[in-house]
Amino acid sequence: MFVVLAFVFLCLLVLYVKYKYFTSHRSIPSLPGHFLFGNLLQSGLLRGVAFPQVYTSFKDQLGDIYEIKLGFLHGIVVGDKDDLQHIFSHRHIYDQGDWMVEILSVVIPDGLITLKGAKFKRHASITMPLFRHGKIRSNFDLIINCTDELLNNWRSSSSDHIHCDILQQCQNLLLEIFGFISFDYDFDTLRGTNNNELTQALRDHIGTVELGFYMPSLLLNAYLKLSPKCRRARTTIKQHLYRMMEQELNETPESRAQRKKTSLIASLVASLQIDEQAEERKSEEERKGLTRREILGEMLMFLIAGFETTSTTLAWAIHLLSKNSGVQQKIKAELMNENGHHDLTLDHFDSLIYLDCVIKEILRFSPPIDSVVRTLTMDDCLPNSGIQLYKGDQIIIPICILSRDPRYWSIDPELFYPERFLVEDKNHNPYVFLPFGSGHRQCIGQDLARFELKVIVARLMQYVTFIDGGPEVNAGGHLQGATIMPKYVGIKIKFDSEI
Numbered sequence: 126m127f128v129v130l131a132f133v134f135l136c137l138l139v140l141y142v143k144y145k146y147f148t149s150h151r152s153i154p155s156l157p158g159h160f161l162f163g164n165l166l167q168s169g170l171l172r173g174v175a176f177p178q179v180y181t182s183f184k185d186q187l188g189d190i191y192e193i194k195l196g197f198l199h200g201i202v203v204g205d206k207d208d209l210q211h212i213f214s215h216r217h218i219y220d221q222g223d224w225m226v227e228i229l230s231v232v233i234p235d236g237l238i239t240l241k242g243a244k245f246k247r248h249a250s251i252t253m254p255l256f257r258h259g260k261i262r263s264n265f266d267l268i269i270n271c272t273d274e275l276l277n278n279w280r281s282s283s284s285d286h287i288h289c290d291i292l293q294q295c296q297n298l299l300l301e302i303f304g305f306i307s308f309d310y311d312f313d314t315l316r317g318t319n320n321n322e323l324t325q326a327l328r329d330h331i332g333t334v335e336l337g338f339y340m341p342s343l344l345l346n347a348y349l350k351l352s353p354k355c356r357r358a359r360t361t362i363k364q365h366l367y368r369m370m371e372q373e374l375n376e377t378p379e380s381r382a383q384r385k386k387t388s389l390i391a392s393l394v395a396s397l398q399i400d401e402q403a404e405e406r407k408s409e410e411e412r413k414g415l416t417r418r419e420i421l422g423e424m425l426m427f428l429i430a431g432f433e434t435t436s437t438t439l440a441w442a443i444h445l446l447s448k449n450s451g452v453q454q455k456i457k458a459e460l461m462n463e464n465g466h467h468d469l470t471l472d473h474f475d476s477l478i479y480l481d482c483v484i485k486e487i488l489r490f491s492p493p494i495d496s497v498v499r500t501l502t503m504d505d506c507l508p509n510s511g512i513q514l515y516k517g518d519q520i521i522i523p524i525c526i527l528s529r530d531p532r533y534w535s536i537d538p539e540l541f542y543p544e545r546f547l548v549e550d551k552n553h554n555p556y557v558f559l560p561f562g563s564g565h566r567q568c569i570g571q572d573l574a575r576f577e578l579k580v581i582v583a584r585l586m587q588y589v590t591f592i593d594g595g596p597e598v599n600a601g602g603h604l605q606g607a608t609i610m611p612k613y614v615g616i617k618i619k620f621d622s623e624i
């Protein structure tokens with residue numbers, strides 16, 4: 126009897142799971158999927174195929190709007206520019222994606238990206254002012270000095286040497302810069318030793334974000350708790366970040382007031398709640414400031430969101446420049462002042478319009494984040510396609526597809542051509558170029574990222590030319606991680622006096 130009951134229960138459970146998670150109840154185009162894995166196996170994601178290829182292949186078969194099921198994660202991909210305008214301008218209907226929140230809150234609890242509602246507003250009111258224009262620009266010399274250290278490292282290798290570790294070198298540079306900018310902390314990544322305990326812990330921790338794409342958060346949470354490597358990484362990160370916080374709190378009030386003008390950690394720590402317990406008794410809407418735990422969450426989020434995205438973009442920049450020597454020559458010409466010298470002062474820097482176009486073109490051609498997600502807070506109908514959506518639906522916006530869609534660009538989007546932003550494509554539709562997302566949840570670090578990238582590329586172009594290392598080692602391709610990284614970058618670095 127017991128066996129029969131158990132069998133019936135199991136059958137009902139399987140039918141329920143199939144109905145709830147693996148059956149499409151909509152008229153939105155989709156590809157038939159596997160009973161348990163949905164479209165995960167046919168997408169090739171588990172075999173190393175990256176999201177840009179997956180979205181391209183599904184769009185070719187199903188059009189601009191379709192349903193995709195990746196294991197337990199079900200989403201509706203929307204690639205129609207008019208529908209996107211509607212989505213991004215109706216923040217009360219399309220809020221931060223639950224998918225994003227679920228994955229990231231396991232690795233970055235209390236970080237802005239994982240919050241919604243009143244708590245999001247409280248954190249945003251503290252974190253957004255940290256990225257003001259003046260604060261960002263005060264880092265000009267610091268970014269130049271760090272880039273010079275990288276150039277010094279390159280000077281010691283022969284000009285025939287093919288550098289195949291550009292991605293790692295870009296990560297080292299950005300971690301060094303971001304450590305100083307954010308926390309006055311030296312990650313010590315550019316002096317060849319690379320054995321900083323926090324750097325290693327951070328790399329291990331970011332690795333777990335990638336696991337989250339394919340694992341339900343319950344399993345990911347269990348894995349993080351059980352894996353000694355993950356536990357060690359979390360403890361190390363916590364210890365270091367709390368120590369940085371304490372150091373800041375030990376500064377004199379005068380010094381903290383002064384440091385607040387430029388330092389990110391000083392501003393964050395200044396928001397510390399004086400009486401955490403009293404704040405806890407208030408409603409979320411009335412609360413002010415951040416708890417220690419929340420400051421820690423924001424520090425970790427800045428590190429994760431800020432360093433990997435920017436370093437990936439820099440690696441793409443070096444790869445694409447090596448393939449386009451004409452673009453390098455134009456940047457160098459723009460850097461030249463009236464005395465025939467490469468000039469890099471903050472004033473001259475602002476006039477580098479062509480370089481601005483190059484940075485935009487890199488982000489259009491190879492956006493490091495492939496998509497952003499929104500979740501519906503109520504039922505809604507997309508105005509252009511007429512598709513009916515329901516509360517709780519996950520909408521995936523495939524950034525990487527829109528920026529290469531020939532319908533939306535006057536000049537062939539498969540061409541790497543920075544000048545497009547000076548001419549025909551200058552007035553492109555804003556919803557087809559979204560490297561930093563859009564609407565109320567767009568990237569808060571985008572001005573800092575653009576500034577860092579522009580200063581670094583300008584400094585590099587003052588001294589070196591990147592030479593294509595050949596089709597075997599410099600083939601590009603996509604490597605799917607937390608960001609979309611170039612898979613093969615192999616370049617020679619010539620110091621210009623040698624050419």
Ligand code: HEM
Nearest residue numbers: 238430431434435494497561562563566567568569570574
């Ligand atoms: C090239 C570099 C970067 C790229 C391509 C990038 C891209 C993105 C994208 C696509 C989003 C999601 C936006 C949306 O959902 O609409 C995002 C969110 C975010 N980014 Fe960036 N990012 C970069 C650099 C940075 C930096 C330097 C920081 C700061 C330290 C940062 C902090 C954040 C934060 C806090 C969010 C969450 C915002 C929210 O949820 O409201 N990012 N970023």
